[in-house]
Amino acid sequence: MTPTDGQVTDRNLALELVRVTEAAALAASNWVGKGDKNAADGAAVEAMRHAFDTVAIDGTVVIGEGEMDEAPMLYIGEKVGLYAKSGGGPLADIAVDPLEGTSLTAKGGPNAMATIALAEKGGFLHAPDIYMDKLAVGPGLPNDVVSLDATMEQNLKSLARAKKCDVGDLTVCMLDRDRHKELLKACRAAGARVMLIPDGDVSGVVAVSQPEAGVDMYVGWGGAPEGVLAAAALRCIGGQMYGRLIYEDDSQIERAKSMGITEPNRIFRLEEMAKGNVMFAATGVTTGPMLKGVRRFGGGAFTHSIVMRSKSGTVRYVEGHHNFNVKPVSFIA
Template sequence: MPTASNEELFYSDRNLALELVRVTEAAALASAHWTGRGKKNDADGAAVEAMRKAFDTVAIDGTVVIGEGEMDEAPMLYIGEKVGAGGPAMDIAVDPLEGTNLCAKDMPNAITVVALAERGNFLHAPDVYMDKIIVGSGLPEGVVDIDAAIDANIRNLAKARKCDIGDITLCALDRERHAELIAKTREAGARVRLISDGDVAAGIAACLESSSVDIYAGSGGAPEGVLAAAAIRCMGGQMQARLMFEDDAQRERAQKMNPGKKPDRKLGLTDLAAGDVLFSATGVTSGFLLEGIKRLPPQRAVTHSLVMRSKSGTLRFIEGYHNFNRKTWSPN
């Protein structure tokens, strides 16, 4: 039987996971006011402000390690900012609005994201590119390898899934730098699903049977890679990554943030997000991960969120009904 203190920690952990839903809901409701209005900066600013205010009620002693940038670059949720109402020491990774362009253009897969881990358990990732490869759960360990050719990875994945290569779908960002990745995938006989933005949602989708995505690969933002890793830890999937540097200054910054470790080493899942991890995301626009905000007259809205804990491996999809006449804040 667990001790009383362990029981208290267990129930606190569960309650904290649900508190995170309120944080991502607040950011999603605020940014949804700007959906389709073509103003991505306004949408992002609204999400940042709402998320920062929502953290004031969360019972943690939090430090932002993945956020909106350095202190002189971001007014809120900057790297190193302290948030929370007091409690256990936690590191926080946030993307108040992943897919600002998606929100501004009312395109699929804009979400708000928060992940928590005990102090020191997230990779401190600078704002550089990160090469990533992600597959779901229930597969042999090492079924894919970031250093292997993509066609070899696809063949190994199809063999492990006991399916034809033609049944495998790879998801990647639609970028010129991925031309060879896309061509080699198609030459191998697999399908390619391209997205314009939002690789946190895409990485998570590779771990969801209902998403029709079997593997995510290619380069995207390093902060987004840490957030995806937090979710994948909860889902039992596999991920490998490697930071990519454009110059010596970026390499030196990564070295400074993670002293004693090679900046360009191959990163496993627990190198990105270790220990007990909590994750929450709320949909802003509908996509293959979550439904978006649905407004209901008068002054009401419906949210759809996903909250996960690595300790239990439970995924909860939460539908929330909000009455703005009763809230202490307004998303407008």
Template sequence: MKSAAVSKSSTLDRVLVLEMVRVTEAAAVAASKLIGRGDEKAADHAAVEAMRKAFDELYMDGTVVIGEGERDEAPMLYIGEKVGGAPGKGPKIDIALDPLEGTTITAMAGPNALAVLAAAEAGCLLNAPDTYMDKLAVGPGYPEGIISLEKSVTENVTAVAEAKGVKPADITVCVLDRPRHADIIAELRSLGCGIHMISDGDVAGVIAVTDPETGIDLYMGQGGAPEGVLAAAALRCVGGQFNGRLVFRNEDEKARARKWGIEEKDFDRVYKLEELAKGDCIFAATGVTSGSLLEGVKVRRDGTMTTESVVMRASSGTVRWIKGEHRLG
């Protein structure tokens, strides 16, 4: 499904969309070597290092706006870091990334670990602080404004059910399996809804609402704000609606938000899809472990590695599914 029209003079016209897949492929392949090894940090480090190296091969002047943390917390892919092989020359692009979305999943060989990134023209991605975010998402084909974080769980489920022509009990909702979601789960159970619980990886969880084959109608719950921006970029490309509201647990998190340009008046703001990711944007993801969205990295007997990726673009509404073979070393 095509998204809202965007400018034909997009800076991203000068960046090959498929090149972004090479970046997520590199991170996924590197992380895959640590699947099931029980070492989250090693898996994440491998993905970060591979993604950073792959960025340097692209002709662009990129800036990380959502990354591995602040400079003193992350040696590579930190917020504000310049990436790309053409600093000061190539198109200026903002990058949101998670080299390994699902570090615990990877360490434990669970499903839905991904290497993901979003790219947009400078200033088009919300510079979200590393806090929690209340998230609510629904797939394409519904009236605008059908969901809202200012409504209750029951009101949102009922609205989607009525638009779909089914009962609330026929709606399936994806929820991250965390104690903080006990009230959401209890309310969904009272409606008789199906609940698809995931242990981690809420970018894949949000994107699942856009694919009828998953059977998931809604995504609800609290997860990382940076991941919310990544998911919003994907929805911008394929359709759907998203609400996000930053959640602050202490004054330090509020100070971080101010540092990255979030004003105090917006601390309780409900961000809509195009306020998180606007204009033309690209979303790319490669599976590390197999899940609802993508197959994970596989190693054949001859040493060849196979990957499955998806790359989306907002301006064209194009979604490409890409299978790769990597003959290494």
């Protein structure tokens, strides 16, 4: 069977997204272990922005580095892609985190990566840069097996019943933060095991859908933009996710309303955070459970990436071998 033009375009675009995350990861890898997280982030942002110029889309950044007056590149509302100025290409919403794990990169810690998600225009929740209370579980479970309105004990018991196991067999992943002390205490009181991670809650959420990661549930507060990126990945790979925005003051509520969120306390489901046809790509900067980090050698580097498409449910891992003698390092760093 010959694939349709749309299928070919989707497949080609998925690989183009990998090139974008590869560029960001290679640039950030110059700063691994050097103690300067801002320099690492800046390098990733600049490389990702320039790589977008070759992607055959008319894209708009809806989850990015901040507002126009806060970020020189990849700011919310910025037009990106080959057709950004001329028009005529497929319209797309873009969500990016050019370097998830800036502190991890600066310290040479595990699991830093460059991430990007793409959806049809209007496909992503326009989440402000505030906290989101997140709850995620993997695929193959009854609908609404867990809830943000339930207690930790109730959710663990419900998940254990659905998985036909004991609560003591479950592993819950969360960021290692003081704000999660009560969650941590409740998990341990219920008998569950806990995996505390220093940073990187996109990969933490995605882990619930990867059996080899050994994570049954992800919980806790993290960045709302990262929540949308994680939702995009789960739309492709399978799972359930819920998110509720957390506001520190009235100005944040007004900010959310200005971005189209009319019900401030609403619990957003996975399909509301990332709807329609979605793609997700990530490239490892430092090695973690999901991806190997950039491995540099004289004259080049290896990269390890993942790319997913919700239309097909396909997940591909891509290892790139980069020859800096052909494509100079200045192009990507």
